[in-house]
Amino acid sequence: MPAEFIKIYPQNPDERRIRQVVDCLKDGGLVIYPTDTVYGLGCDIYNSRAVEKIARIKGIKPQKNDFSFICYDLSHISDYARVGNAAFKIMKRVLPGPYTFILDATSNVPKLLNTNKKTVGIRVPGNLIPRLIVKELGNPIVTTSIKDDDEIIEYSTDPELIYEKFQHQVDMVIDGGYGGNVASTIVKADSDTFEIIREGLGDINVFL
Structure with a gap:
């Protein structure tokens, strides 16, 4: 049965559409959604079978996953990661925004997302759709980028083309308009120093 394709x-x-997405996630569904950077593939972080399905789609072992997850806001982040003073000041300035912060994980992070690792990647994107999904769900969702097989175009931006490709692998695709083709900037901030792991859409000058 092909995935649902809904416009938000x-x-x-x-709000009704957001609840529709949340119901899908609560049932263990996989959802493709827009962010402030590229389209993401996600599920409820507490549903281990759904996380395993995403790992299969990405062609990796669940234990080797490098998934991040989306939080609603800064106060939500503190439930899942330890944020130092320097990191907090910066995150308050740049979030919501196109950054993934690698932080020290707390015990609230499910084992499957934190296998043999003491850190976790966290996003608060500048797009209301995934944030409101998380708020309504009551906990974060996994986020991993939808990549294209094309050698030139790394990320798919057209939700209809994304649907064509993934309709038999996921349960729902959200059309939130055209996505970007530059991923988030990844910043390691597990102490009071910052290390740019990947330069993406977010401005790195705020960390220099």
């Missing part, structure tokens, strides 16, 4: 407007997300 990022400027004014329909």
